[in-house]
Every structure is written in C-alpha cells, then in structure tokens.
Amino acid sequence: MDELRVRRAWACRLTPDRALQSIEEANSFLTDRGMLTRTSDSSLPSLFGACHEQPYLAGGRGFASWPATKWPWAAELAERAGVRALKIHRGKTLLVTEETLALADPICRAELARMQDADPAWRRLLTHLADAGPSLADDVQTELGLAAAELRALRTTLERSGALVSRSVVLPAPNGGHRHASELARWDQVFPAGQAGQAASAHDTGSGVLAGRLADLLAAGVRAAVLAPERELGRWFSWPRLFSADLVNRLVEDGRITRPAPGWVAAPA
Numbered sequence: 001m002d003e004l005r006v007r008r009a010w011a012c013r014l015t016p017d018r019a020l021q022s023i024e025e026a027n028s029f030l031t032d033r034g035m036l037t038r039t040s041d042s043s044l045p046s047l048f049g050a051c052h053e054q055p056y057l058a059g060g061r062g063f064a065s066w067p068a069t070k071w072p073w074a075a076e077l078a079e080r081a082g083v084r085a086l087k088i089h090r091g092k093t094l095l096v097t098e099e100t101l102a103l104a105d106p107i108c109r110a111e112l113a114r115m116q117d118a119d120p121a122w123r124r125l126l127t128h129l130a131d132a133g134p135s136l137a138d139d140v141q142t143e144l145g146l147a148a149a150e151l152r153a154l155r156t157t158l159e160r161s162g163a164l165v166s167r168s169v170v171l172p173a174p175n176g177g178h179r180h181a182s183e184l185a186r187w188d189q190v191f192p193a194g195q196a197g198q199a200a201s202a203h204d205t206g207s208g209v210l211a212g213r214l215a216d217l218l219a220a221g222v223r224a225a226v227l228a229p230e231r232e233l234g235r236w237f238s239w240p241r242l243f244s245a246d247l248v249n250r251l252v253e254d255g256r257i258t259r260p261a262p263g264w265v266a267a268p269a
Contacts, residue, residue: 005268006199008226013050023123026073027080034225038074039066039091040235043228044221047074047095059218077167084190085167087159088238101191103220106213107239108162108187109177115163125154126163126186134185137166155184160238165190219256223267230265 009015013029020026026047030036033045040049047068056071057064063071074093078085082098088108096104107176115122128144129135132175135143156165173179214237219234222228234243248265251257260266 001264003260004227004260005249011226012045013052016052018050019052020047020070020073023050023073023076026050026084028079030077030083030095030098034097034220035250036095037089037225040139041092041171042232043225044089044094045138045224045260047077055181078167084165086165088162090238096158100217100220103213103217104162105187105191107210107217107242108191110210111161111239112163112187112207115158115161121154122158122163123170125151127186129164131191134183134189137170137182140184162238163187210239211242211244211247214239215247215251219251222251222265224258225267227260227264227266230259230263233265258261 008019020029024242028046029050030047035044036050037044038045048070051067051070051073053067053070055065056068058095063117068072074085077083077095084096084101086094086101086104087095088094088104110127116126117123124144125140128140132140132143137151137155137194140146141148142258146154153240155164155166159166163186164184165187166184169181169183170179203262217237221233231249233248234240236244248257252259252265255268258268259264
C-alpha cells in the first residue's frame, strides 16, 4: 500500500513539486491518465488539484475556489482535438481522451435511445437536435418555446446520462466584443456510429452487455487513479443501475485491477 500511495502521488500529481506549470503539461497529464475531474472530488485525478495554486478567493466556494490564474485550463483543454468535457461523472465535469470516450460510447448511445423513449420532454429536445443539428442553447430555448429553467432542467438530466453533450463556444457580441454560449448536441452527433470499434450496435444494448462496458470504464478509472477505496467505484459514473459489486469482483478475477488490501482497489503494476 505504501508503494501504491507513492505511485499514486506521482502519477496524479498530488504533491506541490509535481504541480502543473503550463497548459501543455496539463494536456500531457490528461493524455497519460485518460480522464480528469475538474475539481478534486474523488480518487480520480483532478486537473485543478494538480495545479496546486491558491484559489481565486481565499475561503471562497464554487468558482471562487478555483485556481487563481489556471482556472481557464479546463475549458481550454476541452477545446483541443481529441478531448471532450462530459458530465457522466454524476453530473460533474469529466475531461476525457478519445480512448476513454470510446469506452463510454456504448453506454451513452444506449442512454440516448432509452431517454428518447422515456419522456416526451426529453424526446422533444433530442428530436429537435436530430433535425436541426448541434445548436446554441439560446436558439433551442427560443425554437422550443422553453423557459430558461425548463431547458436547464432538461440539459442537466440528459448531460448527466451522456445522451446530450454541450460545449462552450465564443461568439461575436453586438458591441464588438465577444460572448460565451453553450452549444448542445446529441451523443450520436458528437461521436458518430462506427467512429470507434467499441460503438454499440442496435442489438448490443442489453443490461448485461452495458454492465460489461461499465466494467471497462471502471478499469480505466482505477488505472487513472492508481489506488482508490473500493466503495467509491459505484459513485464515479452516472449509471448506478449498471453497477454491482460483481463487476468489481470480475475485474479482480480477470487481473484487470487488484485488491492490495481490504476495501481498496488498485491498477496492476
């Protein structure tokens, strides 16, 4: 366990001497780990946690607790080729590489189909995006006649599941400056079928198959974290109905993760 903690501290940049110094270094960190949370909220590696910078406002909460000068890095990384910011970490931002995106693809694609059939309001929004293509949130709100709170509630649930993906865009403002807006897209518009070998087919969406896909994602998460409390694994991603202790047992039996001590899981050396 001591060796694993040392390896985790190094790989996840948990000590000030390993602090990220540039956006390029942050990009390499993401490439190496495969996924980064924005803020420190679990054993998964954290972008802002690896910055080791004083907060924008001492004692502040929310945005004020973000690094004083490096807070834009999460948005800047999300704009890079091969990087996506998803909300499949229980609604919180998770920066992922294309390899991790491919692991999540079968589940998110199945969630898109499930949620489109589950609720008329979700179906209306998702069908609109299917017809119109990726659209600015303001335009979607106007075209569907939604109040801001209504669209926000729909977005929150759909993004959390992976059915919907948003990204920040910069637009010219009438006064000559610029403004930030959100672009909304269905999962299958961001990640077309066939783009990755693990994309789900129409018949590849049974709960057992999807649980196996979640197991792949959990193994990638343990690799990213190096060492984690086993009780955390069921809270890393947004699909608790697919998670079971048996998934973790199977990963251990297959040698994809290890149990170095009771209550802990780790990535194989």
